[in-house]
Amino acid sequence: MTTPVGEEGGIAPGEATDVIGSRPVAAPRARTVDNALFEYLLRLGDDRLVLGHRMSEWTGHGPILEEDIATANIALDLIGQAASILRLAGEVEGAGRDEDALAYFREGVQFRNCLLVEQPKGDFGDTMVRQFLFDAHSVLIWDALARAGHGSLAAIAAKALKEDKYHLRHSSEWVVRLGDGTDESRARVQHSLDALWRYTGELFDHDAVDAAVAADGIAVDPSALRSRWDAIVNDVLARATLTRPADGTMQIGGRRGRHTEHLGHLLTTMQIVARSHPGATW
Amino acid sequence: MLDRTRVFEILGTVPDPEVPAISVVELGIVRDAAIAADGAVTVTITPTYSGCPAMFEIEKDIRMALTAAGVPRVEVRTVLAPAWTTDWIGPEAREKLRRYGIAPPGKADQGGLVTLTRAHAPVVCPFCGSSETELRSEFGSTACKAIHVCRSCRQPFDEFKAI
Numbered sequence: 538m539t540t541p542v543g544e545e546g547g548i549a550p551g552e553a554t555d556v557i558g559s560r561p562v563a564a565p566r567a568r569t570v571d572n573a574l575f576e577y578l579l580r581l582g583d584d585r586l587v588l589g590h591r592m593s594e595w596t597g598h599g600p601i602l603e604e605d606i607a608t609a610n611i612a613l614d615l616i617g618q619a620a621s622i623l624r625l626a627g628e629v630e631g632a633g634r635d636e637d638a639l640a641y642f643r644e645g646v647q648f649r650n651c652l653l654v655e656q657p658k659g660d661f662g663d664t665m666v667r668q669f670l671f672d673a674h675s676v677l678i679w680d681a682l683a684r685a686g687h688g689s690l691a692a693i694a695a696k697a698l699k700e701d702k703y704h705l706r707h708s709s710e711w712v713v714r715l716g717d718g719t720d721e722s723r724a725r726v727q728h729s730l731d732a733l734w735r736y737t738g739e740l741f742d743h744d745a746v747d748a749a750v751a752a753d754g755i756a757v758d759p760s761a762l763r764s765r766w767d768a769i770v771n772d773v774l775a776r777a778t779l780t781r782p783a784d785g786t787m788q789i790g791g792r793r794g795r796h797t798e799h800l801g802h803l804l805t806t807m808q809i810v811a812r813s814h815p816g817a818t819w
Numbered sequence: 820m821l822d823r824t825r826v827f828e829i830l831g832t833v834p835d836p837e838v839p840a841i842s843v844v845e846l847g848i849v850r851d852a853a854i855a856a857d858g859a860v861t862v863t864i865t866p867t868y869s870g871c872p873a874m875f876e877i878e879k880d881i882r883m884a885l886t887a888a889g890v891p892r893v894e895v896r897t898v899l900a901p902a903w904t905t906d907w908i909g910p911e912a913r914e915k916l917r918r919y920g921i922a923p924p925g926k927a928d929q930g931g932l933v934t935l936t937r938a939h940a941p942v943v944c945p946f947c948g949s950s951e952t953e954l955r956s957e958f959g960s961t962a963c964k965a966i967h968v969c970r971s972c973r974q975p976f977d978e979f980k981a982i
Contacts, residue, residue, distance in 0.1 A: 603955055603956040603958075603966065604956075606956065606958055606959065606960070606966075607956055607957070607958035609958075610958040610959075610962055611958065613868075613870035613872070613962060614868060614869055614870050614962065615870070616870050617866075617868060617869030617870020617871065618869045618870070620869075620870070621869055621899070673933075676932045676933070677932070680932055688900075689899075691900070692898075692899035692900035692902070693869075693899055695899075695900065695901075695902045696866075696869055696899050696900075696902040696903070697869055698932075699902060699904075699982045700868060700869060700982075702928070702932065702933075703957055703958075703980075703982075705932075705933065706957070707957060707958070709933075769932075769933050772933075
């Protein structure tokens with residue numbers, strides 16, 4: 538028996554090949570969807586990886602012991618979620634990269650996180666306002682993905698949703714406590730909110746990647762979540778006696794690798810050990 | 820060669836590394852165990868939280884316990900669905916948690932996405948039984964625990980938080 542060309546071990550003439558994975562690809566359409574899904578997963582994963590790193594910057598520096606522990610816990614959840622998402626991204630890409638390769642061996646321009654999450658942690662109010670704006674969006678994303686059509690992604694989403702509901706309650710409570718607090722705390726978180734608001738538009742920005750994964754039933758169009766996010770944010774800001782800033786010019790670019798200068802500094806810290814000692818285990 | 824019941828008995832002796840009062844079976848982390856014709860065992864586990872740092876330790880402990888019992892080959896695989904819930908912790912394990920000083924979890928929240936106020940029943944102090952307790956933080960010494968203080972006996976204590 539001889540193996541005919543085109544079956545296992547051979548590639549039929551004219552068949553598309555995936556150069557990176559060096560294996561045959563069945564249908565060009567599936568590849569297009571996979572490319573979009575890979576990009577989409579990088580966005581989801583990088584948001585949580587970068588925000589998780591920012592949160593971890595509070596470890597050992599929390600304003601009170603309970604918050605030192607809380608921020609470390611939240612960082613751990615976010616980095617755990619990022620690991621699951623980036624692992625899946627690596628599988629979808631099919632180029633042999635795992636979550637560590639994607640986290641530690643990409644350059645800043647290859648990161649797809651939104652600009653909101655890479656902003657410096659600032660003071661505790663800045664951190665909590667940023668976390669609240671993100672959490673309110675994150676629970677909506679997970680809720681939608683948990684019910685969408687991609688099995689592995691839906692499983693990650695259902696798990697992460699449970700965790701993020703705790704995060705959202707925590708960050709909401711702090712926004713209310715600081716906003717409806719002293720004159721000093723109120724003025725400072727209003728300033729945090731005003732400064733961070735320009736990065737919220739990117740959460741709802743959508744492009745061809747979003748359209749492709751939405752059309753395939755894998756994910757939702759981010760712009761579809763806007764009204765529900767508005768409802769959560771407006772409710773908490775009202776309880777906090779804070780003023781919702783006007784929607785001025787929104788800063789975007791992170792989804793296409795155009796970041797603020799802060800990401801590069803974050804990555805040097807996050808990646809140095811893995812890059813100085815590649816393959817190290819302990 | 821071990822049967823499934825015996826495998827679960829052995830796994831029932833593997834304590835959770837962070838909450839050693841209960842086993843990884845009682846915690847609901849072990850979802851399944853399959854025994855192959857040659858005696859090899861595949862154990863399916865699920866993490867409590869996405870970033871739970873104890874998962875590597877748990878996997879190692881499971882391997883060690885089964886290998887010690889003579890299982891020729893142990894495979895541990897991780898699944899995420901269905902997502903772990905504290906509702907899987909049975910009444911006996913809840914009593915063990917209480918005796919260990921950890922208030923057992925209430926019913927997992929099935930409600931809406933945004934729950935700014937907590938509606939669940941008061942958490943009972945595992946030391947004196949008082950319901951006069953106060954939540955300090957929903958994030959405790961591990962991802963799965965919240966911190967409370969008892970107003971009656973003044974004892975701070977952990978609650979296994981419902982999820």
